[in-house]
Amino acid sequence: MRRARGGARLGVALFALLLAAACGCGRGERAGAGSADMDSLAAAARAHAIRALTDFDTGKVTRLPDGRTLREYEVWAEERMVAVAPGIRFPAWTYNGAIPGPTLRCTESDSIRIHFRNRGTMAHSMHFHGVHPAGMDGVFEQVPPGGEFLYAFTAEPFGVHLYHCHTMPVKMHIARGLYGVFIVDPKTPRPPAREMVMMMNGFDTDLDGSKNEIYTVNGFANVYFRDYPIPVKMNQLQRVYLVNITEFDLVNSMHTHATFFHVYPTGTSTTPSAYTDVVTLGQAERAILEFKYSFPGRYLFHAHQSEFAELGWLGQFEVKP
Amino acid sequence: MVVWFANGGSRLLALTPAPIEKLAFERIEFRPQEIVLHVRNEGPETFHVAQILINDAIWDFSIAPDRSLGRFGAATISLPYDWIEGEPYAVTVLSGNGLRHETTVDIAMPAPSPSGRLLTAFALLGVYVGVVPVFLGLLWLPALRAAPRAWVEFWLALTMGLLVFLGIDTLKEALEIAGRAPSFVNGVLLTALGAAAAFLGITAAGRALSRGEGSATGMSLALLIAIGIGLHNLGEGLAIGAAYTLGEVALGSFLIIGFTVHNTTEGLAILSPLVEGRASLRQLALLGLIGGGPTILGTWAGAFTYSTPLSLLFLGIGAGAIFQVVRILARAQAKGGSALDALGHGRAAAGFIAGFLLMYATSLLVAG
Numbered sequence: 107m108r109r110a111r112g113g114a115r116l117g118v119a120l121f122a123l124l125l126a127a128a129c130g131c132g133r134g135e136r137a138g139a140g141s142a143d144m145d146s147l148a149a150a151a152r153a154h155a156i157r158a159l160t161d162f163d164t165g166k167v168t169r170l171p172d173g174r175t176l177r178e179y180e181v182w183a184e185e186r187m188v189a190v191a192p193g194i195r196f197p198a199w200t201y202n203g204a205i206p207g208p209t210l211r212c213t214e215s216d217s218i219r220i221h222f223r224n225r226g227t228m229a230h231s232m233h234f235h236g237v238h239p240a241g242m243d244g245v246f247e248q249v250p251p252g253g254e255f256l257y258a259f260t261a262e263p264f265g266v267h268l269y270h271c272h273t274m275p276v277k278m279h280i281a282r283g284l285y286g287v288f289i290v291d292p293k294t295p296r297p298p299a300r301e302m303v304m305m306m307n308g309f310d311t312d313l314d315g316s317k318n319e320i321y322t323v324n325g326f327a328n329v330y331f332r333d334y335p336i337p338v339k340m341n342q343l344q345r346v347y348l349v350n351i352t353e354f355d356l357v358n359s360m361h362t363h364a365t366f367f368h369v370y371p372t373g374t375s376t377t378p379s380a381y382t383d384v385v386t387l388g389q390a391e392r393a394i395l396e397f398k399y400s401f402p403g404r405y406l407f408h409a410h411q412s413e414f415a416e417l418g419w420l421g422q423f424e425v426k427p
Numbered sequence: 428m429v430v431w432f433a434n435g436g437s438r439l440l441a442l443t444p445a446p447i448e449k450l451a452f453e454r455i456e457f458r459p460q461e462i463v464l465h466v467r468n469e470g471p472e473t474f475h476v477a478q479i480l481i482n483d484a485i486w487d488f489s490i491a492p493d494r495s496l497g498r499f500g501a502a503t504i505s506l507p508y509d510w511i512e513g514e515p516y517a518v519t520v521l522s523g524n525g526l527r528h529e530t531t532v533d534i535a536m537p538a539p540s541p542s543g544r545l546l547t548a549f550a551l552l553g554v555y556v557g558v559v560p561v562f563l564g565l566l567w568l569p570a571l572r573a574a575p576r577a578w579v580e581f582w583l584a585l586t587m588g589l590l591v592f593l594g595i596d597t598l599k600e601a602l603e604i605a606g607r608a609p610s611f612v613n614g615v616l617l618t619a620l621g622a623a624a625a626f627l628g629i630t631a632a633g634r635a636l637s638r639g640e641g642s643a644t645g646m647s648l649a650l651l652i653a654i655g656i657g658l659h660n661l662g663e664g665l666a667i668g669a670a671y672t673l674g675e676v677a678l679g680s681f682l683i684i685g686f687t688v689h690n691t692t693e694g695l696a697i698l699s700p701l702v703e704g705r706a707s708l709r710q711l712a713l714l715g716l717i718g719g720g721p722t723i724l725g726t727w728a729g730a731f732t733y734s735t736p737l738s739l740l741f742l743g744i745g746a747g748a749i750f751q752v753v754r755i756l757a758r759a760q761a762k763g764g765s766a767l768d769a770l771g772h773g774r775a776a777a778g779f780i781a782g783f784l785l786m787y788a789t790s791l792l793v794a795g
Contacts, residue, residue, distance in 0.1 A: 120429075123429050144475070144523060190525070191477065191478055191485075191521075192477065192478070193475060193476070193477025193478060193494070193521075193523055194477040194478060194521055194522075194523060194524075194525050195523055195524060195525065196525055309525070311521065311524075311525025311526070312525055312526045312527050313525075319521060319525060319527060320478075320521075320525075327485070328485075413483060413484070416483070416484030416485060417480070417483065417484065417485055418485060
């Protein structure tokens with residue numbers, strides 16, 4: 107009788123211990139779930155957005171026997187958790203570890219070589235918007251995980267272009283962050299101006315594949331509104347290389363307050379097509395905007411789809427004499 | 428096994444890396460120029476409140492005590508917002524993992540704060556909806572007494588029909604609410620808990636009242652029924668108070684009229700065991716208060732302190748109470764036999780169905 111009771115007590119005690127262990131240790135150990143991690147991710151995203159505004163990768167430059175310039179770039183694809191808004195993490199697929207990928211810059215008729223390495227877990231590629239031979243298009247030549255590919259072509263035409271992954275499903279490979287700007291300068295340089303790169307995008311943070319929860323320019327919501335109002339010199343010509351890579355929404359747009367800009371669609375002409383304060387672009391459409399501010403102060407710029415502006419696509423210029 | 432768990436062996440079973448998140452919106456208050464959310468993390472992992480959207484616009488907010496909610500942790504979120512009375516709002520919480528947790532308010536109504544005036548108003552509401560109708564029902568007693576004895580069986584069966592309908596209706600309401608709440612299964616279990624508690628509680632009460640002389644009869648039975656109906660009306664009052672708070676007041680006066688008629692029939696239910704025997708006016712009044720009074724308490728609770736788990740629990744209690752009362756009535760009817768025995772023949776079956784139909788008809792008035 108006593109042995110039976112003792113046995114029962116032992117059984118109950120062990121069961122209780124099991125339960126406690128399960129409750130305590132079964133808690134999900136998601137990598138980087140703590141808020142300290144979140145802060146460093148957000149800081150990295152902010153820093154990247156600020157750098158991406160004015161960083162141009164002009165590649166390793168050498169001269170070819172025929173006199174042309176050879177530029178070589180290193181680009182790799184890797185998966186990376188990034189912050190896309192304060193407090194929100196996103197499991198991104200990136201070029202060179204951040205969104206957007208590096209802005210590759212060259213001059214018309216340069217010989218370009220992009221050494222692409224795939225450090226991701228699925229196939230990727232680089233598809234350039236430009237004129238190039240078939241084998242360099244990044245569609246039928248998919249790069250498997252661990253593989254590499256050398257994209258080589260002559261840079262043409264001049265203008266502002268882009269590159270992005272072209273692996274099926276393309277919607278997902280773009281939405282997850284594989285894109286960047288590709289600028290080809292005309293042989294005769296454009297007039298001197300202070301230049302900025304702005305890539306408009308969205309993030310489908312809940313990965314439901316149908317809509318964006320967050321909209322940004324250069325990868326972090328409201329970064330130029332809250333964290334870094336863009337310093338602008340009064341009366342100085344500003345040039346924005348604006349590219350739209352937003353997935354799931356038909357168009358995106360940019361509106362500047364209190365000033366108008368000249369629009370050069372795709373940058374393929376040195377004659378502007380319009381003088382306005384709103385430009386609307388479909389996915390992969392891009393334009394060069396040139397404008398000046400004549401008075402000091404803070405001026406907003408944002409999408410004129412107000413619903414995008416209220417979900418992170420909002421910035422300001424701080425104009426000083 | 429303990430050693431395995433302790434060394435994180437349970438990670439083996441984490442087959443999907445997808446985050447599991449459940450955020451419950453316990454209460455939304457519309458205060459002057461401000462929207463206040465009371466949320467609770469009902470998921471297994473820590474929940475990080477990252478961004479809040481009102482009608483799909485990122486909005487500034489302050490949160491207390493902390494952005495990170497542990498398991499079952501709660502937070503109060505305050506958003507300065509110029510809301511418009513009567514208009515719908517969709518509030519979305521974006522978590523650290525980028526998932527959306529959304530709730531909608533169909534009609535924004537200012538949050539009631541307990542003022543003397545409001546307390547009185549809700550109390551009066553409870554009186555109109557609960558106490559008055561039950562007393563109206565009690566007025567039938569002389570008529571019932573004057574009727575031929577054979578009809579007593581009919582009335583008792585009618586009562587059972589009324590109550591069974593009420594019980595099913597209550598469960599239906601509970602399931603609807605549980606379905607809207609994020610943790611569906613837990614909501615249903617909570618209701619079941621309330622029902623079981625009430626069911627067994629009333630059984631115990633019944634035994635105490637009859638002092639072990641077998642099943643209760645007469646006044647004791649009427650008292651049991653009154654208690655059961657009182658518990659049910661507590662849930663009903665909760666529903667009315669909550670509807671006001673949650674901005675579902677489109678039901679408004681229509682709901683009140685409907686409930687009033689609906690509850691008059693409850694007075695009948697309390698009466699049925701008293702057709703034979705004596706009952707003083709004081710006793711009848713007391714029964715009426717026990718049956719109808721809790722509506723007032725329920726309305727106060729629903730208006731000022733509504734929470735989904737509380738309402739589910741009380742709806743469960745209401746249903747459990749009703750079903751137990753029906754069982755007691757039936758056993759009294761069949762003089763110790765089973766409930767089905769009691770309803771098995773003509774007049775009783777007719778009575779039961781009539782009771783059901785009566786409640787169904789009056790419930791149509793309580794639209795929705």
